Amino acid sequence: MKKIITLISCLLLVSVTVLGGEAAETTRKILYFSNSAGYEHSTVKSVNGKPSVSDAAISNVCKTAGIEVVCTKDGSVFDGNLDSYDAFVFQTSGELAKGTKEHPEWALTETGWKNLLNTIRNGKGFVGFHPTTDSNRVGGNIYENSPKDKITEFTKLLGAEFTIHGPSQETTISVVQPSPFAWLSAKNGNFRMFDEWYVHKNFSDDIHVFAVLETEGMKGEMYRRPPCPIVWGRAEGKGRVLYSAFGHYDEYWKDTDKMVFVLQLIQVAVGDIKIGLNPNIKTVTPGASVLQSPPKTQTN
16 A cells, blocks of 8 residues: 555656646656665655655656656566566665565565566666665675676666765766766866765776766765766666766755756656767776775784
8 A cells, every 4th residue: 555655646746847847748657766675865765655855856857858757665566567667767775675674575576677677678778866876786895896796787787886985075076078968068077066975886897977076185085096987877788777876965856957967867768868878987987996995904
């Protein structure tokens, strides 16, 4: 019953005019999956049965582009037929095969995972936001990249996995120009932004970097490494995969300009915006795979 209420509540948001946009004729459909098997961010938390702040934001901004949004935290949806969806949007954490603490039955099963992966490879899109790289990862030593045969299929799909983050702070983000995304393109090269900044390891060589975390001067030992991707994309078979690390705080999901960026990522995933995803990580962020050094041990 809770699953049904969540789905209906999210769909009802599509009928409400928000962000000053008028509803467009629905031509596309996405599934927004926000299962938190690990830490549950406030941005995906449903309070008193109401849609989360990100449920509302994604539903409302997609409405303006004629994209229907179905929101759920129940991973069993992937066991069914996924042909009606044009893309899948994740904001997840932890081992998704475990479901949530309150609802282990909401697990993303092995069958569901294979079904999702095959659907993407056959031409559908995928977008991961902020905590998604903290899902189904190897984990372990944050100072070393994992052997390639140990990297999970989920990390391979996304193009990297989360390792750690430091204190939230304002830092510089560099934009790879020309950018296909209006919000980034308007920044004229770089901009300052406050957020909780993830650092990643196990970067794939085939990702196309759109924005870069400039680590110089940041507070926290985890940032003592070369600049690294913060927004990127890659091809998975015939499908399009995108990831943005922005959005730890509720305020991000209430900002009109930033939601246009979220919409454009989704429009790329569903195929409404065509962009190139040719790998550029080796030229844009050649030191991306260089991780921070372990703390020095004290010697007597």
